[in-house]
Amino acid sequence: MLKKVFGSAVFGVEATTITVEVNVDSGIGYHLVGLPDNAIKESNYRIAAALQNNGYKIPGKKITINMAPADLRKEGSAYDLTLAIGILAASKQIEAPDLEKYIIMGELSLDGSLQPIKGALPIAVKARAEGFKGFILPSQNAKEAAIVDDLEVYGVDNIKQVINYFDKGELLEQTIINTREEFYKNLDFPEHDFSDVKGQEGIKRCMEIAAAGGHNIILIGPPGAGKTMLAKRLPSILPPMTLHEALETTKIHSVVGRVKDTGLMAQRPFRSPHHTISDVALVGGGAFPQPGEISLSHNGVLFLDELPEFKRGVLEVLRQPLEDREVTISRAKFTVTYPSSFMLVASMNPSPGGYFNDPDAPVTSSPAEMQRYLSKISGPLLDRIDIHIEVTPVPFEKLSEDRKGETSVEIRKRVTKARALQTKRFAESETVHYNAQMSTKQIRKYCVLDEASKQLLKTAMERLNLSARAYDRILKVARTIADLEGVEAVNGSHISEAIQYRSLDREGWLG
Numbered sequence: 001m002l003k004k005v006f007g008s009a010v011f012g013v014e015a016t017t018i019t020v021e022v023n024v025d026s027g028i029g030y031h032l033v034g035l036p037d038n039a040i041k042e043s044n045y046r047i048a049a050a051l052q053n054n055g056y057k058i059p060g061k062k063i064t065i066n067m068a069p070a071d072l073r074k075e076g077s078a079y080d081l082t083l084a085i086g087i088l089a090a091s092k093q094i095e096a097p098d099l100e101k102y103i104i105m106g107e108l109s110l111d112g113s114l115q116p117i118k119g120a121l122p123i124a125v126k127a128r129a130e131g132f133k134g135f136i137l138p139s140q141n142a143k144e145a146a147i148v149d150d151l152e153v154y155g156v157d158n159i160k161q162v163i164n165y166f167d168k169g170e171l172l173e174q175t176i177i178n179t180r181e182e183f184y185k186n187l188d189f190p191e192h193d194f195s196d197v198k199g200q201e202g203i204k205r206c207m208e209i210a211a212a213g214g215h216n217i218i219l220i221g222p223p224g225a226g227k228t229m230l231a232k233r234l235p236s237i238l239p240p241m242t243l244h245e246a247l248e249t250t251k252i253h254s255v256v257g258r259v260k261d262t263g264l265m266a267q268r269p270f271r272s273p274h275h276t277i278s279d280v281a282l283v284g285g286g287a288f289p290q291p292g293e294i295s296l297s298h299n300g301v302l303f304l305d306e307l308p309e310f311k312r313g314v315l316e317v318l319r320q321p322l323e324d325r326e327v328t329i330s331r332a333k334f335t336v337t338y339p340s341s342f343m344l345v346a347s348m349n350p351s352p353g354g355y356f357n358d359p360d361a362p363v364t365s366s367p368a369e370m371q372r373y374l375s376k377i378s379g380p381l382l383d384r385i386d387i388h389i390e391v392t393p394v395p396f397e398k399l400s401e402d403r404k405g406e407t408s409v410e411i412r413k414r415v416t417k418a419r420a421l422q423t424k425r426f427a428e429s430e431t432v433h434y435n436a437q438m439s440t441k442q443i444r445k446y447c448v449l450d451e452a453s454k455q456l457l458k459t460a461m462e463r464l465n466l467s468a469r470a471y472d473r474i475l476k477v478a479r480t481i482a483d484l485e486g487v488e489a490v491n492g493s494h495i496s497e498a499i500q501y502r503s504l505d506r507e508g509w510l511g
């Protein structure tokens with residue numbers, strides 16, 4: 001007897017429905033065709049044990065399983081449940097007239113309990129689009145799948161529940177969440193708040209500008225100055241995610257199986273990979289390409305703490321995705337693209353020993369050591385960072401003050417207002433949405449300076465010995481400062497503030 005069951009395969013952030021045909025006939029043998037990888041071939045043993053332990057069995061007959069489309073590579077153990085239910089139905093151990101209305105997925109343990117799968121959200125999106133009635137999956141993934149409306153989502157813990165549902169009509173508990181309500185409820189409670197940071201008004205201002213224009217930023221300062229603390233709080237002042245952005249970001253986290261309990265992510269992601277990270281883990285890759293940290297920070301912040309400690313090659317591979325805001329990974333037979341639109345925040349000590357130009361420093365570094373340290377970050381990557389700012393530790397009296405600083409929510413209001421101006425400015429453009437993304441042509445158009453400001457910039461460039469690459473960056477940042485103020489024309493005060501944020505371009509840092 002022939003039975004059909006449905007599963008799904010995830011490529012990039014899209015899913016494709018997989019038809020699993022199970023044929024049970026007289027004879028002997030077990031044949032699995034349609035390009036399944038090793039994990040699926042091994043499923044045979046898991047399924048046999050799981051069925052046995054629940055009072056069923058793989059029949060001693062000729063079983064042929066075909067997974068279509070055949071030209072699509074199918075990965076992983078997530079088809080255990082699909083296959084098991086298909087075998088039970090095709091061998092008439094269970095009645096399952098409605099089987100074809102569901103996507104069924106899950107990895108089996110030997111006792112029949114279910115392990116979570118990856119990509120539940122993209123699978124659910126596809127299932128709804130193709131008109132499936134429901135999606136049966138491990139309970140750990142039920143919430144993220146239930147983000148999708150008009151699809152019955154059933155989280156189960158054991159194959160027995162699924163068997164009894166189809167065979168005996170025993171009800172499964174449907175996972176229902178009000179996506180919008182949950183989303184807006186979680187939106188206003190940032191985990192880390194700027195009000196925790198004492199003093200550092202100048203740096204906070206700088207972070208506000210970075211957030212408002214989407215500018216990449218690097219914080220330079222000695223150990224303990226609060227760089228990590230400040231960086232962590234950047235997502236909390238970015239404009240709230242839209243539902244669409246939240247869905248995009250959650251999909252990527254779903255693909256790596258890392259959606260938390262909240263279902264739809266309401267907070268912008270903050271990713272802080274260790275400096276020993278490999279380039280594959282950072283930008284994505286592998287035989288079945290998985291998204292890397294840059295995609296997990298999509299619509300949020302990627303924080304590279306201690307930037308010069310990262311391997312040079314790793315920093316090199318960052319350049320393209322920073323520009324394109326997505327990363328394409330090619331394999332012999334297919335390519336996948338993951339979005340990677342993130343804000344880069346980096347931090348570094350001013351020298352390998354941690355201090356610079358500080359007579360009280362506990363360690364000093366030789367000029368050669370300094371050069372080697374800084375050479376890693378010079379050039380192309382630094383070219384993509386608009387704002388450089390030095391962070392000095394706040395004095396003890398400040399730290400012990402009780403006065404609370406401004407909250408992230410208050411700062412975010414100003415940021416959101418400035419972003420709204422930019423959205424309007426770039427309404428016509430498909431690729432540019434905020435100031436940091438402006439092309440040279442757009443900079444000439446939107447950052448027009450009067451004679452006095454032009455002169456001011458020229459003098460500063462000469463006197464501070466700023467490099468040519470600093471020029472456009474200063475104009476962009478000045479544009480954002482003007483937007484925060486709500487004024488149309490970029491003026492001298494905006495320019496002179498923006499000039500301060502180019503520490504690394506000055507003489508004595510990078511030669």
Ligand SMILES: Nc1ncnc2c1ncn2[C@@H]1O[C@H](COP(=O)(O)OP(=O)(O)OP(=O)(O)O)[C@@H](O)[C@H]1O
Nearest residue numbers: 196197198199200222223224225226227228229394
């Ligand atoms: N302005 C501040 N307000 C309140 N706490 C602060 C401030 N600056 C530093 N701290 C405290 O000091 C700790 C160390 O700060 P943090 O780890 O952010 O420093 P860092 O600059 O990243 O240092 P490192 O270079 O060693 O990584 C923080 O966890 C925080 O408790």
Ligand SMILES: [Mg+2]
Nearest residue numbers: 227228229305
């Ligand atoms: Mg730190």
